[in-house]
Amino acid sequence: MNIEIDKTTKDIVLMVRAMGTEYLRPLGLEADRTGVAIPKDHPFYFMIAQSGYMSQSLRSEKQPGEKSPGLSGDNSKASNTSVRTVLIAEEGSYWDRGAMVSLPGPGLGGPPVQSMGTKEQKERFFSIFKQKERPVWAAFAMTEPQAGSDVARIATRAVKDGNEWVLNGQKMYSSNSPRAEWVVVFATVDPSLGRDGHRAFVVEANTPGFEILRVEEKMGIKAYETASFALTDCRIPEDNLLGGHEYYLNKSNKGFGGAMRTFNATRPIVSAMGVGIARAAYDVAKQFVEDEFPKHSFNRINRIKDTLSQMQQNIVFSRLLCLKAAWLLDMGKPNSFEAAQAKLFAPSLCLKVTESAKEILGEAGLCQDRLLEKFARDVKAIDIVEGTQQIQNLVVARNLIGREIIKD
Amino acid sequence: MIDFEIDIEVEELETLCKKFSREVLLPNARRYEKNLGWDSSALKSYFDLGISNLLLTEEYGGFYNPMATVVAFSQLACGDCSGVIRYEELIPVSPFLTVIGNTDVGEKINVKHLIKSLQSNSNLISKNSTVKTALVNQCFDELKNEKVVCWIPGIVFSEADNKVEAGGLENKEQILFVAGGDFVATFNISDLKVTTATAGGLRSACGGLVEINFNNAKNQSMISFEEGFYIRSTIRLWAASMLIGLGTAASSYAIDYGKERIVFEKPVLGHQANAFTLSKLVTDLEACKTALFMGAGSAGSQLNETDQYACWLITQAYVKACETSTALCDFSLQLLGGHGYMKDHIVEKWWRESQDLVNMFGGRISAIEDLRHSALKSTDWLSS
Ligand SMILES: Cc1cc2nc3c(=O)[nH]c(=O)nc-3n(C[C@H](O)[C@H](O)[C@H](O)COP(=O)(O)OP(=O)(O)OC[C@H]3O[C@@H](n4cnc5c(N)ncnc54)[C@H](O)[C@@H]3O)c2cc1C
Numbered sequence: 010m011n012i013e014i015d016k017t018t019k020d021i022v023l024m025v026r027a028m029g030t031e032y033l034r035p036l037g038l039e040a041d042r043t044g045v046a047i048p049k050d051h052p053f054y055f056m057i058a059q060s061g062y063m064s065q066s067l068r069s070e071k072q073p074g075e076k077s078p079g080l081s082g083d084n085s086k087a088s089n090t091s092v093r094t095v096l097i098a099e100e101g102s103y104w105d106r107g108a109m110v111s112l113p114g115p116g117l118g119g120p121p122v123q124s125m126g127t128k129e130q131k132e133r134f135f136s137i138f139k140q141k142e143r144p145v146w147a148a149f150a151m152t153e154p155q156a157g158s159d160v161a162r163i164a165t166r167a168v169k170d171g172n173e174w175v176l177n178g179q180k181m182y183s184s185n186s187p188r189a190e191w192v193v194v195f196a197t198v199d200p201s202l203g204r205d206g207h208r209a210f211v212v213e214a215n216t217p218g219f220e221i222l223r224v225e226e227k228m229g230i231k232a233y234e235t236a237s238f239a240l241t242d243c244r245i246p247e248d249n250l251l252g253g254h255e256y257y258l259n260k261s262n263k264g265f266g267g268a269m270r271t272f273n274a275t276r277p278i279v280s281a282m283g284v285g286i287a288r289a290a291y292d293v294a295k296q297f298v299e300d301e302f303p304k305h306s307f308n309r310i311n312r313i314k315d316t317l318s319q320m321q322q323n324i325v326f327s328r329l330l331c332l333k334a335a336w337l338l339d340m341g342k343p344n345s346f347e348a349a350q351a352k353l354f355a356p357s358l359c360l361k362v363t364e365s366a367k368e369i370l371g372e373a374g375l376c377q378d379r380l381l382e383k384f385a386r387d388v389k390a391i392d393i394v395e396g397t398q399q400i401q402n403l404v405v406a407r408n409l410i411g412r413e414i415i416k417d
Numbered sequence: 418m419i420d421f422e423i424d425i426e427v428e429e430l431e432t433l434c435k436k437f438s439r440e441v442l443l444p445n446a447r448r449y450e451k452n453l454g455w456d457s458s459a460l461k462s463y464f465d466l467g468i469s470n471l472l473l474t475e476e477y478g479g480f481y482n483p484m485a486t487v488v489a490f491s492q493l494a495c496g497d498c499s500g501v502i503r504y505e506e507l508i509p510v511s512p513f514l515t516v517i518g519n520t521d522v523g524e525k526i527n528v529k530h531l532i533k534s535l536q537s538n539s540n541l542i543s544k545n546s547t548v549k550t551a552l553v554n555q556c557f558d559e560l561k562n563e564k565v566v567c568w569i570p571g572i573v574f575s576e577a578d579n580k581v582e583a584g585g586l587e588n589k590e591q592i593l594f595v596a597g598g599d600f601v602a603t604f605n606i607s608d609l610k611v612t613t614a615t616a617g618g619l620r621s622a623c624g625g626l627v628e629i630n631f632n633n634a635k636n637q638s639m640i641s642f643e644e645g646f647y648i649r650s651t652i653r654l655w656a657a658s659m660l661i662g663l664g665t666a667a668s669s670y671a672i673d674y675g676k677e678r679i680v681f682e683k684p685v686l687g688h689q690a691n692a693f694t695l696s697k698l699v700t701d702l703e704a705c706k707t708a709l710f711m712g713a714g715s716a717g718s719q720l721n722e723t724d725q726y727a728c729w730l731i732t733q734a735y736v737k738a739c740e741t742s743t744a745l746c747d748f749s750l751q752l753l754g755g756h757g758y759m760k761d762h763i764v765e766k767w768w769r770e771s772q773d774l775v776n777m778f779g780g781r782i783s784a785i786e787d788l789r790h791s792a793l794k795s796t797d798w799l800s801s
Contacts, residue, residue: 157680157754158680158754159680159681228760228765228768229758312782360747364772367776370776382773385772386769389747393751393755393758394755397751417681417682
């Protein structure tokens with residue numbers, strides 16, 4: 010066991026912190042005020058591209074004996090970056106989760122390409138993130154009007170026609186999709202097969218038949234766009250089937266397996282974003298108490314200290330669960346149970362932290378310059394995305410009790 | 418005899434408020450939120466309901482009916498809670514007026530005159546159906562000229578706690594009422610140091626923290642703890658009824674949605690985990706509601722033992738409603754999944770309002786302090 014963070018990761022976190030004060034927080038607040046996402050040609054994004062940030066979450070192929078970044082210690086078997094990504098996600102979201110998610114890079118589109126893509130596909134789709142001239146994005150689209158948690162119900166059809174796939178259907182709530190260079194789209198080749206019929210495709214933005222329908226109006230995290238899009242006779246090359254035809258012959262890769270592996274990677278990251286927001290809420294409350302309460306009665310101060318200490322506990326426990334799930338992934342070990350536990354634990358307690366902070370500030374907590382009202386709205390989304398709280402309960406319960414007893 | 422029945426007149430008022438809330442406010446709630454205000458026709462209908470006098474004692478021309486207040490505002494909150502808070506001037510200031518009416522402060526302010534101007538504010542709006550929202554501001558200007566106030570009682574619990582949570586601080590010309598543990602005081606808002614006062618999450622409300630220096634008090638009077646508790650509890654009654662309204666509205670909405678939306682071959686609420694969690698939260702809210710109704714139903718303004726007990730019950734209901742209503746609104750939003758997070762569904766607005774309402778009007782912390790104060794007193798009427 011070792012809680013230390015390696016120097017490179019620390020440096021990146023410090024860089025994100027500097028970027029946070031100067032850009033993420035102000036841009037996030039501005040987007041919240043206007044309800045409009047940060048424009049994609051904002052100079053900040055060009056600066057990010059030039060910094061090489063877009064490629065930082067891309068894992069290099071495993072090199073024997075290579076050390077894992079992130080928490081230091083004996084991790085010579087590992088070669089990837091989940092722990093680091095978790096720490097960066099927490100720090101960025103401390104400043105503004107919406108602005109953090111809006112940053113150029115593969116985003117949620119990265120993990121499926123990483124876990125399912127062939128070497129050639131990774132090379133092809135990730136290469137755009139290695140250049141530094143202009144900001145570029147990718148996106149992920151599973152959710153449909155009638156299928157969110159219950160992905161077996163997805164109705165977007167993929168039909169093979171010669172050396173192309175033809176996609177038809179509608180996706181919704183796909184984050185960053187209006188500005189993405191490509192979107193990973195899950196579709197079914199045969200709805201009667203349920204999850205086994207699922208395939209993942211990369212749809213490039215300029216493909217005819219790919220059309221953004223509308224950008225949603227969200228309760229919070231307004232710095233990035235979440236949108237619905239249609240696929241109408243959208244023809245994509247056969248090479249854009251992630252993993253290629255052979256990948257799906259392996260039973261464990263069938264359909265949903267790839268998406269599930271994606272979630273195992275993204276759940277700790279998204280949960281860590283909640284930790285970042287909670288930490289920011291805690292800091293606001295702590296500062297407020299330091300500024301405003303020196304003259305308060307002993308009883309009241311003690312009660313507030315109890316609340317602050319409970320908030321600290323929620324933050325630190327949540328963070329550790331996220332880090333553990335990410336570390337297991339870095340070690341190449343199964344982590345679906347731990348990833349679901351992190352996602353079950355962190356979001357609701359992080360919301361609780363923001364509520365406690367608001368309680369400490371009282372009416373002053375409602376004021377926008379005190380940020381807390383926004384933090385609460387932003388953190389709520391985390392209980393929904395990447396599998397809702399109920400879905401995490403399902404995964405955890407199945408792991409504990411068994412799939413034969415805990416049905417859907 | 419113990420009686421849980423609600424008067425027929427109160428039920429009729431509830432029906433009226435429900436109709437107004439569902440038919441006028443709710444369909445326009447998004448627009449009102451955007452414009453930070455209602456149309457003149459909605460304002461007229463609101464004041465025509467005649468509910469502003471509900472917490473004013475007969476001595477000052479009111480109807481004094483806490484129970485009617487609870488049912489009316491539970492219904493109105495789900496229509497547009499922010500707007501109700503913005504426009505309702507008399508309800509929250511009523512318990513103050515009752516208590517200070519006979520004190521030096523009351524005499525100096527001329528409470529009767531003050532009430533009249535607050536009432537004419539609503540009458541003016543309701544009589545002239547063609548007025549625009551701007552006229553409301555004009556009304557506020559009139560109030561300003563009268564040097565009348567502002568409504569939210571700040572909460573000060575001990576002399577050492579010199580920070581007061583307050584709303585309505587944007588108008589520097591107005592007066593702030595402060596109800597302490599054992600005193601009431603009035604201040605010119607312009608004399609106060611306001612730590613923060615900007616637009617809040619409940620969009621129309623304006624809250625902040627002011628520093629009170631008692632040497633700057635315009636007027637100050639000692640009152641008993643019971644009187645202070647009465648003021649604070651009555652405001653909490655108002656807030657608790659709105660919290661209960663929001664929780665009830667959100668859960669009904671989620672039930673309708675959760676019966677239709679299919680996930681994993683069953684309706685969302687066909688999954689027992691969801692149904693049980695919802696059932697538990699709705700039951701918790703019912704407990705708050707029962708306590709609030711009983712408190713409101715037995716509350717009087719005489720400050721006798723029963724009234725004090727009612728105040729205690731109301732405060733208990735308020736503290737529990739803060740926790741339960743936010744949890745219920747949260748779970749209701751959650752039951753809609755990603756759809757609940759989008760502005761297409763009103764449950765998102767109720768979620769925000771419940772989150773913010775718990776930190777307004779007397780604040781949870783001060784309510785908990787009040788309950789601490791009575792923790793060692795026997796409040797259980799069966800045991801005494
Ligand atoms: C801000 C935001 C960004 C998003 N970004 C993306 C994105 O980039 N890409 C993408 O594909 N999607 C995205 N989503 C969609 C998100 O993943 C879905 O909203 C989520 O999976 C839930 O699906 P749903 O909204 O259809 O809810 P539903 O699946 O309809 O769920 C309704 C309710 O039923 C519950 N439920 C479901 N199954 C069960 C069960 N077995 N037992 C008990 N309860 C159950 C759910 O927890 C929920 O409470 C985003 C959503 C939001 C809010």
